[in-house]
Amino acid sequence: MTELHEPAAFRAALRQWLDENDLTPAEGEHSLDAHQAQHVRVLAALYDAGWMRYGWPESAGGLGGPDVLRAIVGEEVVGRGLDHPGPYSMLDVLAPTLIDYARPELAAEMVPRLLSGAETWCQGFSEPGSGSDLASLTTRAVQDGDTYVVNGQKVWTSFAQYAKRCILLARTGGPDVPNHEAISAFFVDLDSPGVTVRPLRTMHDVDEFCEVYFDDVVVPADRMLGNPGDGWRLAMDLLPYERSTCFWQRIAYLYSRFDALVEQVKRQGQVVDTDMGEAYLALHTLRCRSRATQHRLATGAKLGPDTSVDKVLLASAEQRLFDTVHDLLPGAIELDDTQWRTEYLYSRAATIYGGTAEVQRNIIARRLLDLGKE
Ligand SMILES: Cc1cc2nc3c(=O)[nH]c(=O)nc-3n(C[C@H](O)[C@H](O)[C@H](O)COP(=O)(O)OP(=O)(O)OC[C@H]3O[C@@H](n4cnc5c(N)ncnc54)[C@H](O)[C@@H]3O)c2cc1C
Incomplete structure (x- = not known):
């Protein structure tokens, strides 16, 4: 199977398999439950056929090969509309960090469950008073023998209602410990007694x-990820994935929506105008940047603050695309219950999730351009 570690051969074989194995979602199923069911169905089929295991280390149940193989799977699957970019992105965000920080036996046991769709996981970082200022989080974990007892509240936890486990940040150090050494990370079973999950409705009604x-x-102490006080370092390692690699498949989805817009505009007899050119340029710029990031990852580079550039470009391109829809398809967003409306509203979140646009620009100014605090 190692000839499949060559990206072009891998893509060709995957495309052939996807052509021969119909995973198209059922027509007219737009609920979140339906998306989740389709997500699980697609992962299970791809895992059984081996595709979901390429690009992941053998120590965690993968079949090895370069990281770019998993980007190819995401691009093909999401670009064809077989899965949605939101649920799919959780794999790229959570699994690499779990592999890096969990005990090897824990990673070997758990990662296959995520990649095969047997389980969904979520990311418990943000709290009501701690989003941009994540280091101020107040959820606390107190050691009691070989367990920790966790008390607190998380918010904006995507897909927690479907999740079996959560990568959770909690404060373990006292007031005398500097913030960045006082936080630890845990892999928590969400069916543990004392966990309550309450879904929140978004403005796009999901x-x-x-x-x-x-x-x-x-929480058993052996569910700590890394050592006591490693939570901040874990978060700084995870966020670059959330701000870059998981976008490759999202970009494929955005391109497919751009193509759908061109078709619709043409059908309505309108001229494809300069707004569309600008939307396309923003998408293409994002894709070039994202490609460079994937290749840096492939050479073994550690992703860091530079991924804030990817995040700014993603948010700008996504919002520009759906702003263009708003301008070119009058009423499609305000008056009609269309997919465009849902997507337009959701695109507003792109400048918030994974760190807000303002915070990304601060990181670029301070840490990449060395422009100082003001
Ligand atoms: C769709 C979606 C999914 C999400 N999923 C998850 C998830 O799964 N897990 C999770 O843990 N979190 C998740 N989040 C939360 C997300 O990480 C936070 O919303 C984000 O970090 C911002 O934090 P906040 O909402 O507390 O806003 P705040 O930090 O209160 O920010 C409010 C405003 O102040 C601005 N601001 C704050 N600090 C500064 C500063 N220093 N300089 C300039 N401006 C500043 C911000 O840019 C923003 O405009 C999700 C959010 C969304 C929208």
Whole structure:
């Protein structure tokens, strides 16, 4: 199977397999439950056929090969509309960090469950008072023998209602410990007694994220990811994935929506105008940047603050595309219950999730351009 580690051969074989194995979602199923069911169905089929395992280390149940193989799977699957970019992105965001920080036996046991769709996981970082200022989080984990007892609240936890487990940040150090050494990370079973998950409705009318409450939740100490105080480092390692590699498949989806817009505009007898050119240029710029990031990852580079550039470009391109839809298809967003409306509204979140646009620009100014605090 190692000839499949060559990206072009891998893509060709995957395309052939996808052509021969119909995973098209059912028509007219737009609920979040339907998306989740389709997500699980697609992952299970791709995992059984081996595709979901390429690009992941053998130590975690993968079949090895370069990281770019998993980007190719995401691009083909999401670009064909077989899965949605939101649920799919959780794989790219959560699995690499779990592999890097969990005990090897834990990663070997758990990662296959995520990649095969047997389980969904979520990311418990943000709290009501701690989003951009993540280091101020107040959820606390207190050691009690060989367990930790967790109390606190998380918010905006995407897909928590479907999740079996959560990568959770909690404060383990006291007031005398500097913030960045006082936070630890845990891999928590969400069916533990004391966990309450309450879905929150978004403005596009979907319960995509949740509040998650932890009341005296007992977590085994061997579910800590890394060592006590490693939580901040884990977050700084995870966020670059959330701000870059998981976009490759999202870009494929945005291109497919751009093509759909061109078709619709042509059908209505309108001229394809300069607004569309600008939307296309923004998408293409994003794709070039994202390609460079994927290739840096392939050479073994560690992703860091430079991924804030990818995040700014993603948010700008996505919002520009759906702003163009708004301008060219009068009423499609305000008056009609179309897919465009949902997408336009969701695109507003692109400058918030994974770190807001303002915070990304601060990181670029301070850490990449060395422009100082003001
Ligand atoms: C669709 C979606 C999905 C999400 N999924 C998850 C998830 O699965 N898990 C999770 O943990 N979180 C998740 N989040 C939360 C997300 O990470 C936070 O919303 C984000 O980090 C911003 O935090 P906040 O909402 O507390 O806003 P705040 O931090 O309160 O920011 C409010 C405003 O102040 C601005 N601001 C704050 N600080 C500065 C500063 N220093 N300089 C300039 N401007 C500043 C911000 O840019 C923003 O405009 C999700 C959010 C969304 C929208």
